Amino acid sequence: MSTVTTTSTDDRVVTRSWLAQVMGRPEVGALIGAIALAALFSAAAPAFRNITNIGTILYGSSTIGIMAVAVALLMIGGEFDLSAGVAVTTSGLAAAHTAWYFGLNVWVGVFIALLISLAIGAFNGWLLYKTGMPSFLVTLGTFFILQGVNLAVTRIVTGGVSSNSLNDMDGFNSAKAVFASTFDVGSVRINITVIYWVILTIIGSLLLLRTRYGNWIFAAGGDAPAARAVGVPVVATKIALFMGVGFCAWLLGMHLLFNFNNLQSGQGVGNEFIYIIAAVIGGCMLTGGFGSVVGASIGALIFGMTRLGISYAGWNVDWFFTFLGAMLILATLVNLYVKRKADAR
Amino acid sequence: MTAVSEHPSRTVEHPLLEFDNVGKSYGNVQALRGVNLTVRQGEVTCVLGDNGAGKSTLIKIMAGLHDYTEGEMKLNGIERRFGSPRLAQAAGIATVYQDLALAPLMSVWRNFFLANEIRTGPLRMLDIEAMKSICGEELRKMGIEIPDLERPVGRLSGGQRQVIAIARAIYFGAKVVILDEPTAALGVKQSGVVLKYIVKARDAGLGVIFITHNPHHAFLVGNHFIILKLGRVVLDAHRSELTLDQLTAEMAGGQELAELSHELGGIDAGKVVAPHEVRHGGVGAPELDDSADGSADGSADGQPKGTA
Ligand SMILES: Nc1ncnc2c1ncn2[C@@H]1O[C@H](COP(=O)(O)OP(=O)(O)OP(=O)(O)O)[C@@H](O)[C@H]1O
Numbered sequence: 001m002s003t004v005t006t007t008s009t010d011d012r013v014v015t016r017s018w019l020a021q022v023m024g025r026p027e028v029g030a031l032i033g034a035i036a037l038a039a040l041f042s043a044a045a046p047a048f049r050n051i052t053n054i055g056t057i058l059y060g061s062s063t064i065g066i067m068a069v070a071v072a073l074l075m076i077g078g079e080f081d082l083s084a085g086v087a088v089t090t091s092g093l094a095a096a097h098t099a100w101y102f103g104l105n106v107w108v109g110v111f112i113a114l115l116i117s118l119a120i121g122a123f124n125g126w127l128l129y130k131t132g133m134p135s136f137l138v139t140l141g142t143f144f145i146l147q148g149v150n151l152a153v154t155r156i157v158t159g160g161v162s163s164n165s166l167n168d169m170d171g172f173n174s175a176k177a178v179f180a181s182t183f184d185v186g187s188v189r190i191n192i193t194v195i196y197w198v199i200l201t202i203i204g205s206l207l208l209l210r211t212r213y214g215n216w217i218f219a220a221g222g223d224a225p226a227a228r229a230v231g232v233p234v235v236a237t238k239i240a241l242f243m244g245v246g247f248c249a250w251l252l253g254m255h256l257l258f259n260f261n262n263l264q265s266g267q268g269v270g271n272e273f274i275y276i277i278a279a280v281i282g283g284c285m286l287t288g289g290f291g292s293v294v295g296a297s298i299g300a301l302i303f304g305m306t307r308l309g310i311s312y313a314g315w316n317v318d319w320f321f322t323f324l325g326a327m328l329i330l331a332t333l334v335n336l337y338v339k340r341k342a343d344a345r
Numbered sequence: 346m347t348a349v350s351e352h353p354s355r356t357v358e359h360p361l362l363e364f365d366n367v368g369k370s371y372g373n374v375q376a377l378r379g380v381n382l383t384v385r386q387g388e389v390t391c392v393l394g395d396n397g398a399g400k401s402t403l404i405k406i407m408a409g410l411h412d413y414t415e416g417e418m419k420l421n422g423i424e425r426r427f428g429s430p431r432l433a434q435a436a437g438i439a440t441v442y443q444d445l446a447l448a449p450l451m452s453v454w455r456n457f458f459l460a461n462e463i464r465t466g467p468l469r470m471l472d473i474e475a476m477k478s479i480c481g482e483e484l485r486k487m488g489i490e491i492p493d494l495e496r497p498v499g500r501l502s503g504g505q506r507q508v509i510a511i512a513r514a515i516y517f518g519a520k521v522v523i524l525d526e527p528t529a530a531l532g533v534k535q536s537g538v539v540l541k542y543i544v545k546a547r548d549a550g551l552g553v554i555f556i557t558h559n560p561h562h563a564f565l566v567g568n569h570f571i572i573l574k575l576g577r578v579v580l581d582a583h584r585s586e587l588t589l590d591q592l593t594a595e596m597a598g599g600q601e602l603a604e605l606s607h608e609l610g611g612i613d614a615g616k617v618v619a620p621h622e623v624r625h626g627g628v629g630a631p632e633l634d635d636s637a638d639g640s641a642d643g644s645a646d647g648q649p650k651g652t653a
């Protein structure tokens with residue numbers, strides 16, 4: 001019989017190095033990708049280096065990022081929302097139609113649109129809970145329902161495919177100032193959506209990492225039955241996440257409405273995937289329980305840089321989606337690799 | 346122990362938890378039938394029984410995970426139905442489940458405080474430092490040292506995970522701590538620590554419900570023993586009415602154990618056999634004794650002996 005003297009602390013585990021801990025963060029892959037892309041486009045496209053174009057790039061990123069923040073939180077909570085793209089249009093149309101049809105102050109329409117957007121989110125969450133179906137199917141259903149409603153109601157109200165112009169109605173100017181104004185910082189023109197995007201990213205990230213509710217989001221996405229068993233209100237958590245998507249859809253819908261003055265009823269289809277891609281590039285796992293809000297925002301930034309970078313570089317913009325798809329796969333691989341490296345250390 | 350004088354609440358008439366003819370069916374499976382039992386504070390109640398006897402079902406009713414379909418459950422003398430585990434927790438019942446794990450991608454400390462987060466400041470943000478230090482401290486007391494509490498739980502060993510779940514239940518259990526086979530995955534040392542904790546929780550005046558397959562473990566700490574068989578209580582005895590041998594015998598169905606030891610008598614446990622390779626399926630099924638598998642599994646009746 002042989003015995004080995006052991007110390008009381010486990011000496012097999014060496015404390016992970018600072019670098020390994022940083023590399024273990026979900027958003028690292030996206031950050032590396034964003035830097036690489038910025039370098040690539042700076043080299044390939046002189047216009048990309050032009051300081052005034054920063055505002056344009058940030059604006060494009062913000063219209064994805066506002067949604068990506070909410071979609072990422074939802075994905076970390078273990079669910080998808082395929083209706084997120086059309087829900088933006090639904091919200092804008094709801095505001096436009098109610099204000100125009102009843103001749104109300106546009107702020108009344110804005111408020112009703114908020115209620116409708118939150119209700120759509122709550123409905124998605126509730127249906128998920130009631131049916132026990134995967135959110136992929138539930139929200140695919142909502143996606144088609146909303147798409148049809150957008151087209152049909154617009155036809156009924158306006159007789160056409162786009163909402164009526166609101167720019168001579170009460171409250172339009174103040175609503176435009178809130179949702180669709182710009183201001184200059186030096187020679188860079190910043191759209192107010194960029195501010196909203198940054199605020200949402202900060203709030204979303206704090207919510208996820210520093211509050212009790214964030215803990216519940218991770219747990220609900222990581223192992224819902226176990227989370228429920230220790231007392232996490234999983235259903236309420238998920239319904240709230242869907243309502244968060246509804247809220248962001250409303251914010252973006254209001255921006256689009258007041259920026260362009262009217263909305264096309266068929267708009268927004270397909271954008272849900274772009275939000276999901278941004279979240280995945282940012283390190284969110286499709287299976288839930290892991291991810292980062294900051295990462296999703298970097299994913300949105302990657303999206304914005306790519307879209308404009310390709311056109312600034314004079315490449316054929318038809319390639320944009322191909323480029324995006326390739327990047328999604330690359331980002332997923334990088335994330336996996338980085339995660340494995342960090343784990344192995 | 347002077348626990349009685351320290352905890353006058355123990356002298357109230359009602360037992361902490363009382364089951365009166367409780368039944369539970371999962372569709373057409375009657376997992377529990379006519380169960381009567383009482384759990385008192387300051388006592389360890391051991392629940393024993395074969396696989397599938399209904400032990401986990403019993404504690405899931407107490408923990409608010411399942412509703413019962415017959416009879417009534419009383420907490421402090423008042424009939425209760427916990428609509429969710431959250432309500433059971435609010436009533437002071439903390440549980441370690443056999444089959445519900447921790448969230449694998451979440452860090453150790455986040456798992457430990459899940460649904461019991463410590464918050465601080467006007468914004469009610471998480472007090473991460475406090476949670477980490479308490480978590481590390483509690484785990485050290487249980488005999489495991491995890492240097493990096495940020496480490497995802499999924500990358501710990503099964504036993505370490507089990508210890509976290511137990512440490513958490515004992516830390517947060519206000520009145521009742523339910524442990525469903527807590528020692529099944531643990532080493533000798535950690536099992537010993539868990540048993541010591543059970544005694545400590547009892548001494549602190551909690552009610553402990555300890556589910557195990559191991560009559561030795563049960564007899565080391567239990568005040569009160571309940572044996573379930575096919576969803577019914579077949580034995581409900583105080584420690585003074587029973588010896589370890591009797592408990593072991595009762596658990597195995599008495600007669601059955603005698604037969605098992607008779608059957609295994611001929612196996613020669615000390616024998617060493619020279620290594621061989623065998624074809625797939627080359628190891629034959631053991632000879633089954635028809636009379637031995639009586640009531641536990643009626644379906645085997647009438648099967649030809651020793652089908653291979
Ligand atoms: N969710 C469920 N749905 C349907 N039947 C179930 C469910 N959970 C348990 N059962 C059945 O109820 C019976 C009792 O199961 P239970 O898990 O309570 O047994 P147990 O005594 O804990 O067994 P073990 O010692 O193996 O843990 C079994 O026949 C089982 O198949």
Ligand SMILES: [Mg+2]
Nearest residue numbers: 400401443525
């Ligand atoms: Mg069990």
